[in-house]
Amino acid sequence: MKYDLIVCGAGPGGLMAAKTAAEDGLKVRLIERKKDITEINRTCCQVFYIAYKGATKSGIYCFREPVNLEVGKEKNRFIFPTLGFSVDYRGPIRPYYQYPHLSPSGYIIDRYPKHNDNPVTFFFQKEAFLSGLLSEAEKAGVDIVTEIMALGAENTPDGVRVTVQTRSGEQTMEARKAIAADGIESQIVDGLGLNQNRQVLSSRLKGIGYVMEGVETNLPASFLLVSVPSLNRYANILIYTLAGGQIMISTATFDEASPSTALDEFMKLPRYAPWFKNSRVLRKTAYGNFIRTPVKEPVAGNVLIVGDAGATIETLIQGAVACGYLGVKAIEKELNGQNGYREYIAWWQQAFEFNDPTYFSTVNRYFSLNSLCSDEEVDYLYKSLTDKVGVPAVLIEQNLELFKNDRPELYEKLWQKQKQFVNEPE
Numbered sequence: 001m002k003y004d005l006i007v008c009g010a011g012p013g014g015l016m017a018a019k020t021a022a023e024d025g026l027k028v029r030l031i032e033r034k035k036d037i038t039e040i041n042r043t044c045c046q047v048f049y050i051a052y053k054g055a056t057k058s059g060i061y062c063f064r065e066p067v068n069l070e071v072g073k074e075k076n077r078f079i080f081p082t083l084g085f086s087v088d089y090r091g092p093i094r095p096y097y098q099y100p101h102l103s104p105s106g107y108i109i110d111r112y113p114k115h116n117d118n119p120v121t122f123f124f125q126k127e128a129f130l131s132g133l134l135s136e137a138e139k140a141g142v143d144i145v146t147e148i149m150a151l152g153a154e155n156t157p158d159g160v161r162v163t164v165q166t167r168s169g170e171q172t173m174e175a176r177k178a179i180a181a182d183g184i185e186s187q188i189v190d191g192l193g194l195n196q197n198r199q200v201l202s203s204r205l206k207g208i209g210y211v212m213e214g215v216e217t218n219l220p221a222s223f224l225l226v227s228v229p230s231l232n233r234y235a236n237i238l239i240y241t242l243a244g245g246q247i248m249i250s251t252a253t254f255d256e257a258s259p260s261t262a263l264d265e266f267m268k269l270p271r272y273a274p275w276f277k278n279s280r281v282l283r284k285t286a287y288g289n290f291i292r293t294p295v296k297e298p299v300a301g302n303v304l305i306v307g308d309a310g311a312t313i314e315t316l317i318q319g320a321v322a323c324g325y326l327g328v329k330a331i332e333k334e335l336n337g338q339n340g341y342r343e344y345i346a347w348w349q350q351a352f353e354f355n356d357p358t359y360f361s362t363v364n365r366y367f368s369l370n371s372l373c374s375d376e377e378v379d380y381l382y383k384s385l386t387d388k389v390g391v392p393a394v395l396i397e398q399n400l401e402l403f404k405n406d407r408p409e410l411y412e413k414l415w416q417k418q419k420q421f422v423n424e425p426e
């Protein structure tokens with residue numbers, strides 16, 4: 001066969017897989033539907049989580065492998081110490097030392113202690129990251145074709161046949177193995193029947209992100225999370241500091257409510273309008289998908305699943321990169337007659353928190369404040385807890401008794417919600 005491996009999708013997972021396989025001597029074709037691989041259309045806040053202390057059952061960060069950053073003069077390196085590989089990155093980096101959560105009127109609960117010299121995490125630029133991986137893939141000899149859409153993959157006695165849509169019509173390509181790295185609504189995963197056992201947990205999620213300049217928050221570079229139930233009963237408003245004085249503001253909704261209306265109205269709230277007085281939207285990105293439970297076993301015959309193609313609560317950039325690397329190592333073992341798939345499946349199941357049976361109810365537990373409370377109630381709760389440090393939803397649970405006498409109705413509402421989870425195993 002002409003190719004050992006066809007990789008479908010050139011996001012962080014697919015690029016890492018293609019580059020790794022070609023560097024190891026495999027003949028690789030990489031196909032991508034976009035014209036420019038480094039262009040980012042799907043919203044991404046571009047935070048690279050290092051030794052992230054929130055990596056617990058919070059439903060916010062669900063990749064369990066440690067990742068370190070080595071800062072150099074000419075290039076930086078992301079190191080995956082337990083997996084034994086690293087990725088070079090030449091692009092801007094911005095450390096975040098804080099993670100403030102804000103209420104509608106601006107009461108703040110800090111997630112981490114204020115005077116902490118270690119960054120809790122940091123911003124990096126996804127375009128620059130993809131561009132680095134792309135040039136390494138090119139250097140290693142990957143045959144890259146863009147503006148081609150993978151429609152499906154079918155196992156054959158000798159390997160796999162991938163059907164693609166090109167400008168001149170449908171074509172098929174064959175290889176010994178294939179990787180589906182075509183992102184959150186993977187056509188390949190669907191075509192292989194792997195979505196049949198996945199539970200759909202939500203209506204369609206619609207999200208939007210604005211890249212802006214001229215925003216003045218007067219807060220240190222960080223990510224900010226603002227809870228405003230009257231604007232969005234499902235999610236918070238996220239604000240991330242990017243490179244070069246830009247910020248990204250983003251939110252998502254599940255119902256008819258428009259996420260862009262929520263953002264536009266947020267920028268008019270009395271407490272926050274001054275931040276946006278001299279601001280300008282430079283670019284908009286969007287996303288939309290259903291929330292599904294993950295693919296349990298991310299391998300089907302000669303097709304291996306990498307990154308978000310197997311999960312809708314994201315694998316994150318670093319999780320997708322780790323999948324790309326380990327997926328190729330698994331395929332190489334299979335090509336040598338060893339059982340690499342078993343190891344990859346076992347790793348997938350323990351490396352991502354979304355595979356835990358209680359993961360989605362934990363997310364529900366910690367994300368229910370906006371659906372339960374009014375703006376005034378969120379203000380009251382944040383004001384009462386403003387001297388404490390931690391995740392607001394967790395602090396509220398831990399300090400519920402504080403509100404019992406002062407606000408019995410609010411207490412009752414929160415307690416009823418909390419009770420649903422009390423008997424669940426941790």
Ligand SMILES: Cc1cc2nc3c(=O)[nH]c(=O)nc-3n(C[C@H](O)[C@H](O)[C@H](O)COP(=O)(O)OP(=O)(O)OC[C@H]3O[C@@H](n4cnc5c(N)ncnc54)[C@H](O)[C@@H]3O)c2cc1C
Nearest residue numbers: 009011012013033045046047150183307308314316317320
């Ligand atoms: C609002 C939001 C904020 C986020 N913030 C962060 C963050 O701060 N940090 C972080 O690490 N992660 C973040 N993520 C998640 C992160 O973007 C993803 O987890 C990551 O990009 C997954 O990489 P991937 O390679 O698996 O998939 P993707 O990045 O989705 O790449 C898939 C690729 O496949 C291509 N493709 C799709 N279908 C086809 C097809 N049929 N044929 C050919 N090509 C196809 C796509 O064009 C794309 O290039 C965020 C996500 C969202 C929605």
